[in-house]
Amino acid sequence: MGLFKEVRKPVIKVAPAGVGEISPLRPLFVAKSAPCSSGCPNGNQIRDLLVMIAQAKDYGLTTEQAFEKAWNRIVERNPLPAITGRVCPHPCEDACNRNAKDGAVAFHEIERRLGDFGIARKLKLPRITSDARPQKIAVVGAGPAGLSCAYQLARRGYGVTIFESLSLPGGLLRYGIPEFRLQRDVLEAEIGRILRLGIELRCNCRIGRDISLEQLRGDYNAVFVGTGAWKPMPLHVPGESASNVMGAVDFLRRVNANENIELGRKVVVVGAGLTAIDVAYIAQGRSAHVTMVAAEITADKAEMTALQEKGVRVEAPAVPVAIIAKDGRAKAVRSAYLSGTGAEPIEFDLDADFVIVATNREPDLHGFERVSDGHSWFRIDNFGRAGAGLFAGGDNTGLSTVTGAIAQGRLAAETMDREFQGLEPEKPIPVPVMTPDKMKLDWYQAAPRRLPTNGTGHLSDPIHATEWNEEALVNEAKRCMSCGMCMDCETCWMYCSNNCFVRLPKGQHSSIKIELCNGCKKCAEACPSGYIELF
Ligand SMILES: Cc1cc2nc3c(=O)[nH]c(=O)nc-3n(C[C@H](O)[C@H](O)[C@H](O)COP(=O)(O)OP(=O)(O)OC[C@H]3O[C@@H](n4cnc5c(N)ncnc54)[C@H](O)[C@@H]3O)c2cc1C
Ligand code: SF4
Ligand code: SF4
Ligand code: SF4
Incomplete structure (x- = not known):
């Protein structure tokens, strides 16, 4: 399968310069943003690395060399590609222009495979400089936000110490996301690689208890706070303090730490988002009868269907109105259906040996009161x-995803770096996003997506069972249409009868001899990727 359709070179009739002016318009190369990158919370440069893999031979690279280059490209922004390639809900694929043709490019799968490639080859994270900078930075919390921030600072030569309250790094990657979705060897490999950049990790050290934030601010040039949001928000119903009612993160932390939890036979899970799905799946796997009760199902439909097929019962839209407890232990969850019509709600009781609350969570601000400004979340600006000297990011600024946390950790590190150099943070320059209606979708060879779903990759998506060989992976990369960027297809060169386009060595795209142009517009009309504009 090729990236491009075979295009016959048309008979070229050369018009003399300046002769036969058709319009005053002239072509200009204008790079656009690819929607996949705009859809990725971390702005991963998906298009560049897909084209690099797809056109490896043209660049004189073996597939192996192209993978290594692509890995190096992705880790510039995301040091955890094997992790995000497993757990990210991949909004990049929802945004992919190829959805308008024959299904999104399966970048989530490619990212995972590139991440695994980096681990297998023991590739080292690239430093930006080998010079040591004088500033020292404290990072509070070793979740994805803190790790990303520490990575971006360490590769710029700063001295970084991470303070983590638990005994091991990873945050919710380790203590929240279950192992069946994120294998521990992958976690250790990607975290270990970041720490080996020379970052000091101090575990079992809780800021606000063992060391005060003020002390950190005095001892370090800057502090990044990436403490997450682990505190369950109360349901505000009677009986919720019963001993067998537990928050989802607490439950998962104990499961992931191999602690023994007596669930009994009947478990009620409150909520129907991604966290609730993990919790329900684990409880069901421990031979409990699980019922989910939720005002709204926010998880992907396919995930819910997968759970229901495993025997989980779902009551929605409904809310718990009371936990019926005896001797301090919950016995049932009284719930009410939400009719939405204003009619009297119909109540029902769900027997429960154990109740897991997987609705909302918020940050624990103990020790950070003076900087949290009385709000329940950290407030940060756009940088x-x-x-x-104080920065924050990740779930403690608003519940997000692993990729969102990585992005915020990176952003804070980039701002710090510029501030230490006496510079203002860089304001992003808005670049228009390429939409499918401005492309020539028919030009691209038909190659339907082979993965069955764009699902969130929790339970229903067989993405992690896919074992593509190298050739299949390259073929998937070839489905990328290079939206908004030249891919050297030479269509403009072939269609221009005035020979305005000068082909340059691979990677430099073409140049335009504008003095030969007579405004025929054929190049812009033919360019599949939408890279040529007329002015
Ligand atoms: C069950 C569950 C499943 C999820 N599944 C997914 C998924 O599949 N895909 C996805 O993209 N996202 C998922 N998420 C969300 C994702 O895990 C979070 O958005 C992400 O981990 C947030 O990263 P963070 O670094 O901000 O915080 P966290 O990962 O929560 O890390 C915060 C770290 O700070 C430490 N800490 C806290 N307070 C202190 C202190 N005072 N001193 C020192 N250290 C401290 C904590 O111990 C922790 O290690 C899931 C969340 C949950 C709860
Ligand atoms: S991190 Fe997520 S959204 Fe970004 S490229 Fe990877 S899968 Fe897509
Ligand atoms: S086709 Fe390629 S460049 Fe275009 S949105 Fe999809 S992955 Fe991105
Ligand atoms: S037609 Fe092809 S070679 Fe010409 S600008 Fe567009 S993508 Fe690049």
Whole structure:
């Protein structure tokens, strides 16, 4: 399968320069943003690395060399590609222009495979400089936000110490996301690689208890706070303090730490989002009868169907109105259906040996009261700043995803780096996003997506069972249409009868001899990727 359709070179009739002016319009190369990158919370440069893999031979690279280059490209922004390639809900694929043709490019799968490639080859994370900078930074929390921030600072030569309250790094990657979705060897490999950049990790050290934030601010040039949001928000119903009612993160932390939890036979899970799905799946796997009760199902439909097929019962839209408890232990969850019509709600009781609350969670601000400004979340500006020398990011600024946390950690590190150099943070320059209606979708060879779903990759998506060989992976990369960027297809060169386009060595695209142009517009009309504009 090729990236391009075979195009016959038309008979070229050369018009003399300046002769036969058709219109005053002239072509200009204008790079656009690819929607996949705009859809990725971390702005991963998906198009560049897919084209690099797809056109490896043209660049004089073996597939292996192209994979290595692509890995190096992706880790510039995301040091955890094998992790995000497993757990990210991949909004990049929802945004992919190829959805308008024959299904999104399966970048999530490619990212996972590139991440695994990096682990298998023991590739080292690239440093930006080998010079050591004088500033020292404290990072609070070793979740994806803190790790990403520490990585971006360490590769720029800063001294970084991470303070983590638990005994091992990873945050919710280790203590929240279950192992069946994120294998521990992958976690250890990607975290270990970041730490080996020379980052000091101090575990079992809780800021606000063992060391005060003020002390950190005095001892370090800057502090990044990536403490997550682990505190369950109360349901505000009677009986919720019963001993067998537990927050989802607490439950998962104990499961992931191999602690023994007596669930009994009947478990009620409150909520129907991604966290609730993990919790329900684990409880069901421990031979409990699980019922989910939720005002709204926010998880992907396919995930819910997969759970229901495993025997989980779902009551929605409904809310718990009371936990019926005896001797301090919950016996049932009284719930009410939401009719939405204003009619009297119909109540029902769900027997429960154990109740897991997987609705909302919020940050624990103990020790951070003075900087959290009385709010329940950290407030940051567009550059990750929470105050003078103080930065924050990840779930403690609003519930997000692993990729969202990585992005915020990176942003804070980039701002710090510029501030240490006496510079203002860089304001992003808005670049228009290429939409499918501005492309020539028919030009691309038909190659339907072979993965069955764009699902969230929790339970229903067989993506992680896919074992593509190298050739299949390259073929998937070839489905990328290079939206908004030249891919050297030479269509403009072939269609221009005035020979305006000058082919340059691979990778430099073409140049335009504008003095030969007579405004025929054929190049812009023929360019499949939408890279040529007329002015
Ligand atoms: C069950 C569950 C499943 C999820 N599944 C997915 C998924 O599939 N895909 C996805 O993209 N996202 C998922 N998420 C969300 C994702 O895990 C979070 O958005 C992400 O981990 C947030 O990263 P963070 O670094 O901000 O915080 P966290 O990962 O929560 O890490 C915070 C770290 O800070 C430490 N810490 C806290 N307070 C202190 C202190 N005072 N001093 C020192 N250290 C401290 C904590 O111990 C922790 O290690 C899931 C969340 C849950 C709960
Ligand atoms: S991190 Fe997520 S959204 Fe970004 S490229 Fe990877 S799968 Fe797509
Ligand atoms: S076709 Fe390629 S460049 Fe275009 S949105 Fe999809 S992955 Fe991105
Ligand atoms: S037609 Fe092809 S070679 Fe010409 S600008 Fe568009 S993508 Fe690049």
